[in-house]
Amino acid sequence: MLERIHLVIIREVHRQGSLTAAAGALYLTQSALSHTVKKIEQQLGTPIWDREGRSLRLTQAGQYLLSLAERLLPQFEHAEARMKQYAEGERGTLRIGMECHPCYQWLLKVVSPYLERWPDVDVDVKQRFQFGGIGALFGYDIDVLVTPDPLKRPGLRFDPVFDYEQVLVVAEGHPLAGARYVEPEQLLDETLITYPVETDRLDIYNQFLRPAGVAPRRHKTIETTDIILQMVASNRGVAALPRWLAEEYADRLPVASVKLGKDGIAKQIFLGTREADASVDYLASFVAFARDGNVPSPRLRG
Known part of the structure; x- marks a missing residue:
């Protein structure tokens, strides 16, 4: 049976490039990790890695599981962080993805008053996404996508914030x-x-x-x-x-x-969010700040 820890190990071995480095990152001994790796392959009935000296190269089955890990694990981690915030009465971090290079100056004008209004919320800005902006939203790598080119997808909403x-x-x-x-x-x-x-x-x-x-x-x-x-x-x-x-x-x-x-x-700038997050108060507030705050909205000139 495939378990979450299997995906964690596959992702970490791929990230680190060797069992020794992955064992250190996972706080395991190399022998314990080697034993777990063999057990994973035995349980799944197919090789996950090809051995090349001290290095490991993912097989086709391993590549599939790595792709699965990179989609699912961020969602687990996001859910755990959210539960921890609920348990401790915290708000957490608003992760903003940028598909609009010149929008950083605009974003600063929104973030400054927003942080004053929400002292328990941190803001993190990401520009490069493993699966693109839409994939990053679905994969819970980001919470808000700033984009001039919205792509309508079930489960997502895009709010225009300025022209x-x-x-x-x-x-x-x-x-x-x-x-x-x-x-x-x-x-x-x-x-x-x-x-x-x-x-x-x-x-x-x-x-x-x-x-x-x-x-x-x-x-x-x-x-x-x-x-x-x-x-x-x-x-x-x-x-x-x-x-x-x-x-x-x-x-x-x-x-x-x-x-x-x-x-x-x-043109218009849109903020993309997940429909499932509509009730998250500090996220909805950010969209409102962006839409109603002091942001540039010049008219077309003759």
């Missing part, structure tokens, strides 16, 4: 800086700087360039907003960012915002 306009950001001295709006063809000779996100998920590609059959001369990715805008200000490229963010930086950097197309690109 914004996606604009092209250029250096003040750039030829496009004084334009009312930019057409896709005007980016043919440009270096487009974006966050390291698949182009299929970038609005400037999906809603602006690809419908016109246009690609920029070069596409460069940079992790941080500050460096992206420093590069733009130095005329090393152009970037597509929320207008509210571009205008915040325009106070200290020589950059300008230009509408993408005559009608612009209107």
